[in-house]
Amino acid sequence: MTKSLERYVRHIRYIPHERYERYERYAWAGCAVVALGLALASDLGPHRVWGAVAGAGYAVAGFLACGARSHPAARVVAVAGAVVVPLVSLVTAGLGQLEVTVVERSGQLLLTTGSPYVADPTAVADFNPYMPGMALFGVLPGDARWWLGGAFVAALAAAGLHRAWLLACPLVALPFAVGGIDLPVVGLMCLGVVLAGQGRSGRAGLALGAAAALKWTAWPALPVALALIAVRRGGRPALRYAVVALSTATAAVMPFALAGPSGFYRNVIAFPLGLADTASPAASPLPGHLLATYVPGGRVIALALLAVGALLLAVSLVARPPGTARAAAARLALGLGLAMALIPATRFGYLVYPLVLGALAYRMSQRGSTPVTPSREKALV
Structure with missing residues (x-):
């Protein structure tokens, strides 16, 4: 199993980078679904806050990733929406x-x-x-x-x-x-x-x-x-x-x-x-x-x-x-x-x-x- 994993890691280096960017919008959309689902399903307050804020950030990132030259901006928005804004909000609220x-x-x-x-x-x-x-x-x-x-x-x-x-x-x-x-x-x-x-x-x-x-x-x-x-x-x-x-x-x-x-x-x-x-x-x-x-x-x-x-x-x-x-x-x-x-x-x-x-x-x-x-x-x- 270890040998198969290492062989797979060596193989994926040859996959064109453009292919990842082509599907990046779907990755952010999937993250948005996961985050919003956590916001609805979790009984923990901090998780609900993160899910709601991060879900919005992922959604915006997915929209930006639809543009041919907007992938860097989409990643910045994803980090801001999923990490920075929820962290500041939760720390400020003491949650x-x-x-x-x-x-x-x-x-x-x-x-x-x-x-x-x-x-x-x-x-x-x-x-x-x-x-x-x-x-x-x-x-x-x-x-x-x-x-x-x-x-x-x-x-x-x-x-x-x-x-x-x-x-x-x-x-x-x-x-x-x-x-x-x-x-x-x-x-x-x-x-x-x-x-x-x-x-x-x-x-x-x-x-x-x-x-x-x-x-x-x-x-x-x-x-x-x-x-x-x-x-x-x-x-x-x-x-x-x-x-x-x-x-x-x-x-x-x-x-x-x-x-x-x-x-x-x-x-x-x-x-x-x-x-x-x-x-x-x-x-x-x-x-x-x-x-x-x-x-x-x-x-x-x-x-x-x-x-x-x-x-x-x-x-x-x-x-x-x-x-x-x-x-x-x-x-x-x-x-x-x-x-x-x-x-x-x-x-x-x-x-x-x-x-x-x-x-x-x-x-x-x-x-x-x-x-x-x-x-x-x-x-x-």
């Missing part, structure tokens, strides 16, 4: 998802108690399922969404993935406006993969170690980047990367895990996996949640399938390690797509990981990156 409150409260707890976690959480709002590094966004002044979104945009720009259509995609634009917790994580993952492909092992380790210190969803990127660096540069740079990545993540996580192991376990491990007494509100009807809800012993089955998927990813890194950053991004997109579908407590918003990483793989296929053997790579340095 957002619960995760924004959780991050901001964890930042205040870090300043006042020295730990971002409640030792004995009971209600859903008491839980902080993120790694300690996420609390830094709550320490910074103002609404956390400004910093979360800014970190995401900066990481994508550094990775060469600053594309308006990606920012305006509903799976990115919605969390950007209402929450945004996963955005800096996947942004740093993209940056780390690009740096690993360039042979900058220390910087790659720093970026991916920082991502791992924000949320556990970044952890699969650590071994993938390690395999990529080992193939392209050899053992010593791979060791340098591993030391930097693990040191960065460990320095951010271990002090809090050791200081309050019970609270750390309840917040960061038990709650996201659905093992806590309090159920997570993340309950989108994806396979893992459906198994855990409707099948006897389904939670154990879902976790077992999740473990099997992780094992298969590890085996693939040994049997067929990625030779380019494009291949590494495609491998991560596939692996995280399967993982997000199998987690018992999951939500559609987690699909932003395979989407952005897949976009990175596609973008790099357009640039024509090709595998480089270790011997050739060293000759070029």
Whole structure:
């Protein structure tokens, strides 16, 4: 399956760019339908606001895209209507998802108690399922969404993935406006993969170690980047990367895990996996949640399938390690797509990981990156 995905990514680089522009109006129209449908169907106030505003923005973008030379203007309107205007409106009104409150409260707890976690959480709002590094966004002044979104945009720009259509995609634009917790994580993952492909092992380790210190969803990127660096540069740079990545993540996580192991376990491990007494509100009807809800012993089955998927990813890194950053991004997109579908407590918003990483793989296929053997790579340095 991984080989098929990578072959597909290599193939789409040859599709004429004009064909995408020809159908862009239909893409914006589809986004408008999705946004307006969310506005009508959701019982969450921030989602309804985003759906109504973004739906109008997408509709205008679709109209502009009908013109032969209006595609750049259409993309600007889509970003403004789906991201900028809803974000400003929601921040001004003080509306957002619960995760924004959780991050901001964890930042205040870090300043006042020295730990971002409640030792004995009971209600859903008491839980902080993120790694300690996420609390830094709550320490910074103002609404956390400004910093979360800014970190995401900066990481994508550094990775060469600053594309308006990606920012305006509903799976990115919605969390950007209402929450945004996963955005800096996947942004740093993209940056780390690009740096690993360039042979900058220390910087790659720093970026991916920082991502791992924000949320556990970044952890699969650590071994993938390690395999990529080992193939392209050899053992010593791979060791340098591993030391930097693990040191960065460990320095951010271990002090809090050791200081309050019970609270750390309840917040960061038990709650996201659905093992806590309090159920997570993340309950989108994806396979893992459906198994855990409707099948006897389904939670154990879902976790077992999740473990099997992780094992298969590890085996693939040994049997067929990625030779380019494009291949590494495609491998991560596939692996995280399967993982997000199998987690018992999951939500559609987690699909932003395979989407952005897949976009990175596609973008790099357009640039024509090709595998480089270790011997050739060293000759070029």
